[in-house]
Amino acid sequence: DVKVTQSSRYLVKRTGEKVFLECVQDMDHENMFWYRQDPGLGLRLIYFSYDVKMKEKGDIPEGYSVSREKKERFSLILESASTNQTSMYLCASKTSGDYNEQFFGPGTRLTVL
Amino acid sequence: SQQGEEDPQALSIQEGENATMNCSYKTSINNLQWYRQNSGRGLVHLILIRSNEREKHSGRLRVTLDTSKKSSSLLITASRAADTASYFCATDANSGYSTLTFGKGTMLLVSP
Numbered sequence: 001d002v003k004v005t006q007s008s009r010y011l012v013k014r015t016g017e018k019v020f021l022e023c024v025q026d027m028d029h030e031n032m033f034w035y036r037q038d039p040g041l042g043l044r045l046i047y048f049s050y051d052v053k054m055k056e057k058g059d060i061p062e063g064y065s066v067s068r069e070k071k072e073r074f075s076l077i078l079e080s081a082s083t084n085q086t087s088m089y090l091c092a093s094k095t096s097g098d099y100n101e102q103f104f105g106p107g108t109r110l111t112v113l
Numbered sequence: 114s115q116q117g118e119e120d121p122q123a124l125s126i127q128e129g130e131n132a133t134m135n136c137s138y139k140t141s142i143n144n145l146q147w148y149r150q151n152s153g154r155g156l157v158h159l160i161l162i163r164s165n166e167r168e169k170h171s172g173r174l175r176v177t178l179d180t181s182k183k184s185s186s187l188l189i190t191a192s193r194a195a196d197t198a199s200y201f202c203a204t205d206a207n208s209g210y211s212t213l214t215f216g217k218g219t220m221l222l223v224s225p
Binding site: 004031033035040041042043044045048050056058059088090092094096097098099100101102103104105106107109 | 143144146148153154155156157158161163201205210211212213214215216217218
């Protein structure tokens, strides 16, 4: 079974802190994604990566950056956390091809105080 | 940008009843997928239907796709309490990167 793991289930940070959210997948998937999920807004794509060291902006990249140094690991970085970044963050991965599903991690609930 | 929009936002039924959720979208798609999310957890893929397919079945799930109306429906037959979850449709708009655009979801409550 594909396994996507995220470094923390719950995280509490202070405004202005630098925050790292880590995601690791074990199925050699080329594509990895970061979403945030907020009540009433559904899932919104922040960034994605289709290969090592490659990254593309999603719908809401402002305030975030990403890093993909190894194929299995995709990191989301909040350079200076703000309260409006309090949210559930979900990582996903998928293999290449047009008709393949995404596999999601359990999510990280981030609270910025 | 939001592509899929689910309807209704919330649905409450009794065990054994059928649950139907609808999804509308705006642009042409390569495929449409349905996912389930149990409270506070990650999403789990349920079923994928390609743009050239009209209906697909998987166990108690039945998905239809009408590309002329840009809409899809998910039917769960003989619902169980364990089906209680949020359900999301997601569209792949064939943009080159196979990214998905998710709707806001339908929250389904199945009471024993």
